[in-house]
Amino acid sequence: MSETPIAFMVATFIVLAVFFVVDIFVIGRRPHVPSTKECIRHIVFFVAMALVFGALIWVVSGPKPAVEFYSGWLTEYSLSIDNLFVFVIIMSNFAVPKVLQRYVLSVGIAVALVLRGIFILVGAAIITRFTWVFFLFGAFLIVTAIKLVTGHDEDEEYHENGLIRMLRRVVPLTDDFDGEHLRTTRDGRRYWTPMLIVFLAIGTTDVMFAFDSIPAIFGLTKDPFIVFTSNVFALLGLQQLYFLLGALLDKLVYLPLGLSVVLGFIGVKLIMEALSGNTLPFINGGQGVEWVPEVPTWLSLLVIVLAIGGASLASVISMKRAEKE
Numbered sequence: 001m002s003e004t005p006i007a008f009m010v011a012t013f014i015v016l017a018v019f020f021v022v023d024i025f026v027i028g029r030r031p032h033v034p035s036t037k038e039c040i041r042h043i044v045f046f047v048a049m050a051l052v053f054g055a056l057i058w059v060v061s062g063p064k065p066a067v068e069f070y071s072g073w074l075t076e077y078s079l080s081i082d083n084l085f086v087f088v089i090i091m092s093n094f095a096v097p098k099v100l101q102r103y104v105l106s107v108g109i110a111v112a113l114v115l116r117g118i119f120i121l122v123g124a125a126i127i128t129r130f131t132w133v134f135f136l137f138g139a140f141l142i143v144t145a146i147k148l149v150t151g152h153d154e155d156e157e158y159h160e161n162g163l164i165r166m167l168r169r170v171v172p173l174t175d176d177f178d179g180e181h182l183r184t185t186r187d188g189r190r191y192w193t194p195m196l197i198v199f200l201a202i203g204t205t206d207v208m209f210a211f212d213s214i215p216a217i218f219g220l221t222k223d224p225f226i227v228f229t230s231n232v233f234a235l236l237g238l239q240q241l242y243f244l245l246g247a248l249l250d251k252l253v254y255l256p257l258g259l260s261v262v263l264g265f266i267g268v269k270l271i272m273e274a275l276s277g278n279t280l281p282f283i284n285g286g287q288g289v290e291w292v293p294e295v296p297t298w299l300s301l302l303v304i305v306l307a308i309g310g311a312s313l314a315s316v317i318s319m320k321r322a323e324k325e
Contacts, residue, residue: 004061004225012053012225016232019049020113023236033098039240046237053233057226064297068221071301072230075220075262078308079213080234081255084242086205094198096177103180104195105239108202115203116231119214124224134274137215141267148260167197219266220300253318258311265303269295 023042034042050073058066087108091101126133174191178184182196217227245252272295 004057004065004223008056008060009225012229016229019046019236020232023239034102034240034243036244039244042240043237043244046233049236050233053229065221065223065226067297067301068223069226069230071220071297071304072217072226073233074301074304074308075216075266076213076230076234078255078259078262078304079216080238081241081245081252084238084245087202087242090198090201090205094194094201096194096198100177100180100195102239102243104198104202105242107199109235109238111199111203113232113235116214117228120224120227120231123214123218124222124227134270137218138267138270138274141215141219141263141270145260145262145264145267148256148263167200171196173197215270216263216266219270220297252312252315254311254314255308258307258309261307261311262304265300265307269300 023046054066054069054073057069087105090096091104096104172189172191173196174184174186174193176193177195178193180195181193182199184191184193213231214227217230221227221230272293
């Protein structure tokens, strides 16, 4: 149950809808490659808005929801940065022209918001009725963290999933793009353009991302309003971040290690919560484990900031050292 007043939530949804429509469907629909200055301007604006929003939550709901929002937003934003690498590979694999990449990202981010909204609603309903799911979420995040450390979760190249491979066999496709069009006419016959495959690749890939991000955010807060707004603010400005970091993502060598620390920490936190608050009969007769300590919200935020900030700083130092050598 949310601690935030209904009026504040309604106002937030209206403002976020305006932000999202302008960012994705107005600015994002202009077919051009944004300059570095334009990218930085947009990113700074949306980061500032997230910080202001967290402060407003502090005022209307108290410090705990505000810290939960900052923790969730930082986690989702960090995961989004890591996932941008896959988008870079998809764009390269399908040879999407630079001038069209912003439009593709617009549609992809819109699909991501819808899918994450569905996952959040389903996740909130499951957690409310079945608290033992924390064990599954926690174990999944720990396994993901281990894969990030060992490198088993990294792909050298993008691999098409079964849905896209099947579509290629049954749908007439052209080899070339026709602007933003999904369909085009060649020699009097209608064809689908590669844009259809790119949209499906971005959309289905984001479904896989949701399996990481949604359990992670529910490990920090159980408030659906905080979960949703954290995801929206993490997605806003993602287009500009893509163009700004596209050439640098492979140089952020320590980012996976930072993310592994965050996901591992949240996974352990979820399992601890499940042990202390679960009503399963085999856990202390349904009373939970009393000796399991509660992890305070401020500690979660501190771990996230130190892990992501330390990984980013180490990557920058490593990059500058490599340039000198």
